[in-house]
Amino acid sequence: MAARQQIVIIGGGYAGCLAANRLTRKAPQAAITLVNPRPMFVERVRLHQLLAGTGAPETPLTAMVPDSVDVAVASATAIEDGRVRLDDGRTVDFDHLIYADGGAAQAPEGALAVGAVDQARTARRRLAGLGAGATVMVVGGGATGIETAAEIAAARPDLTVVLRSDGEVGATLSARARRRIDRELGRLGVRIERGRYDGPDTADGADLVLWAIATEVSDLARRSGLAVARRAGCRSAPIWCP
Ligand SMILES: Cc1cc2nc3c(=O)[nH]c(=O)nc-3n(C[C@H](O)[C@H](O)[C@H](O)COP(=O)(O)OP(=O)(O)OC[C@H]3O[C@@H](n4cnc5c(N)ncnc54)[C@H](O)[C@@H]3O)c2cc1C
Structure with missing residues (x-):
């Protein structure tokens, strides 16, 4: 057999x-x-x-x-x-x-990654401890950033929510979808800011910084000696995309 x-x-x-x-x-x-x-x-x-x-x-x-x-x-x-x-x-x-x-979510110093469950739990505790008027900065203008900023602003209207992106928010979406997102974020009071977050010095006094970008891939295949390809679109070198 x-x-x-x-x-x-x-x-x-x-x-x-x-x-x-x-x-x-x-x-x-x-x-x-x-x-x-x-x-x-x-x-x-x-x-x-x-x-x-x-x-x-x-x-x-x-x-x-x-x-x-x-x-x-x-x-x-x-x-x-x-x-x-x-x-x-x-x-x-x-x-x-x-x-x-899957993909790895690695936040720079001073930020918590939305896409990593343990950091999302920590963020939940930190968020719950913030008093009215505190500022939360969400970094990343893609779907995860938009959803995160909107969710927090809806759940905690007493906070100031800033969505910071170095490119246009929702850049990969249609013009119609972008207009709608702008409208909804505005309705929720989310402030959109053009710029980068590169560490605590660039937090502009935010009480909590959330990293809503997940472009790293796991390096298990590369570490194991398997052939991997370097692909355009990865955030920074040296990142290897299987
Ligand atoms: C907040 C948020 C919103 C999103 N919204 C959307 C959306 O609306 N639409 C959409 O298409 N995508 C969305 N995404 C992206 C989506 O979550 C991912 O594309 C999806 O999770 C990928 O699925 P996956 O099974 O490949 O990997 P994952 O869901 O990341 O699963 C990978 C699993 O592998 C495990 N793992 C990692 N390393 C190892 C290891 N060495 N050994 C064993 N196990 C390991 C991890 O713990 C995890 O359980 C969103 C992501 C986030 C964070």
Whole structure:
């Protein structure tokens, strides 16, 4: 009898959970292991709600994937030939590997990354402790920045919310969508500022700075010696995009 195929999925986000569900149906005979640092699935697109105190976007991973999937709560530290090393000392063998560890959100000094669940939780506590009249600066004029600024302004009308971007807010959207965003942000009292945030010296007295930019990718593949490509659009060198 042929040995069971071993499939390892690194990352229990949207991509990893979808893969686990589909593979269970497509390859019911395979043994699937899902590796993720936390036992929870984090709905990253709702992390701005977590920090604004308007949502709780976490669900146990075991509720997201079929019972037959083995959930290994650990971080993958290296991909080797047919084997993944985990940070708890274990190794998991694979015939097929799915690399779904998502993007990394790394904020500069003095800011908290909206896209990282632990920092979003810290931001929630800091936000809850701010008194009326305090200023929150959200850095990043993309969808995450727009959503974060709007969510905070709606939940905490007593705060001053500044959305700072070095480019046009919603630059990738249509002119019509940009007009609507401008209107809604204005209605919520969000102040749009053109400029960069490069550290505490550039915070202009803001009491809390939130980093709503996530362009870094994980370097697990590169660290593991896999071929990766450098791609235009990454924020700063040297960043390697698989
Ligand atoms: C506030 C916010 C709003 C957003 N809104 C939108 C939106 O409206 N529409 C949209 O399309 N996108 C949006 N995005 C982007 C979207 O969240 C990402 O594109 C999406 O999460 C990518 O899914 P993923 O499964 O590839 O990665 P993730 O969801 O990031 O999942 C990756 C998983 O891999 C795990 N992992 C990382 N490293 C390792 C490792 N070494 N070993 C094991 N596991 C590891 C992580 O812990 C995580 O659980 C938003 C993001 C944020 C932060």
